[in-house]
Amino acid sequence: MRHALELAAVAAELGEVPVGAALVRGEEVVAEGWNCPIGESDPTAHAEIRALRAAGQVAGNYRLLDTTLYVTMEPCPMCAGALVHARVSRLVFGAPDPRAGAAGTVFDIVRSPALNHRLEVTSGVLEDECRELLQTFFRARRG
Numbered sequence: 001m002r003h004a005l006e007l008a009a010v011a012a013e014l015g016e017v018p019v020g021a022a023l024v025r026g027e028e029v030v031a032e033g034w035n036c037p038i039g040e041s042d043p044t045a046h047a048e049i050r051a052l053r054a055a056g057q058v059a060g061n062y063r064l065l066d067t068t069l070y071v072t073m074e075p076c077p078m079c080a081g082a083l084v085h086a087r088v089s090r091l092v093f094g095a096p097d098p099r100a101g102a103a104g105t106v107f108d109i110v111r112s113p114a115l116n117h118r119l120e121v122t123s124g125v126l127e128d129e130c131r132e133l134l135q136t137f138f139r140a141r142r143g
Helices: 002-013 047-059 077-086 127-142
Strands: 020-025 028-034 068-073 090-095 120-123
Touching: 002 020, 002 028, 002 047, 002 068, 002 127, 020 047, 028 047, 047 068, 047 077, 068 127, 090 127
Parallel strands: 068 090, 090 120
Antiparallel strands: 020 028, 020 068
16 A cells, blocks of 8 residues: 555646555556546546556456555546456555545445455555545645
């Protein structure tokens, strides 16, 4: 999660919402991403999606079995759906998203019995640091 926080700081430096994600298999980071929908003019360029895309390219496969995604903020519905489709095994996130969290806060897409895959979820890891990074970013934006 510390690495994901470093990636989130990169997003903040670029003027993006500070969210970072690291996809891990065993002890190895296989892919990473940070938010950049503004810079890329791409509404899907969330940290999680970018990490999944990079991992798929490395693996030569869209199925990312036996992986854990560490992300600083709870995934939105789009990202949660992508995690399910990619067959990520586990999700670890820091701060919950009270507006659009899709790993238990508002929705629970990643554990929905209606879908063909469910993720193990661990929430609240380094939550204070993750929340503080987000709050600092938004306080500065509001002036």
